[in-house]
């Protein structure tokens with residue numbers, strides 16, 4: 001898996017061709033380092049300036065595609081003119097888009113009920129953080145002692161079990177998070193396809209991500225002839241054909257993109 005900056009001459013030739021390029025980024029672990037609490041994962045001034053500059057260029061459409069709720073990721077990034085996708089793409093806004101997946105919306109009250117039950121059951125677990133994002137629920141256990149992680153996972157599975165058995169919800173896992181999501185065939189890959197379609201002119205897609213839920217996004221952009229960039233160590237298992245080590249290197253790539 002080549003390091004993106006090591007093969008930059010060929011990458012820049014690929015990106016220089018098409019009149020428009022759709023640049024998409026996951027947020028946590030991609031644009032910002034993974035930190036103990038989601039609210040302190042802020043963009044550096046440098047990354048913010050570089051994203052703002054790219055968004056101002058005719059060549060690029062810039063989107064952030066996150067597992068966070070839409071309002072949350074919008075508030076964290078807070079750059080006008082971007083497309084934002086929240087809840088792994090179940091809600092999308094900006095660039096003329098205003099989308100909420102209707103079947104996910106119908107389950108909002110059930111997600112709230114699972115959240116309420118789990119808040120009671122996990123109340124004694126230190127460092128647990130429940131984030132009801134409306135259309136999905138994320139239970140963060142990064143600040144929880146490792147001895148609790150099996151118990152936390154079991155509790156989430158047991159509490160969501162009636163909805164999972166009914167085919168309405170599914171459990172997914174990421175970096176020190178377990179999530180309860182609507183059981184829909186809709187993730188970052190579908191969201192990326194939709195964003196690209198809505199652009200109208202089939203821009204070349206590029207997607208940067210670091211986690212499990214980014215993998216179907218990688219598949220979609222590579223099938224469209226674009227670039228998938230995995231953020232993390234080279235030994236990782238990923239379908240992405242390019243790699244960067246860290247959000248710091250993503251920021252360096254942003255600077256290079258602005259000079260294409």
Ligand SMILES: [Mg+2]
Nearest residue numbers: 026028029211
């Ligand atoms: Mg991530």
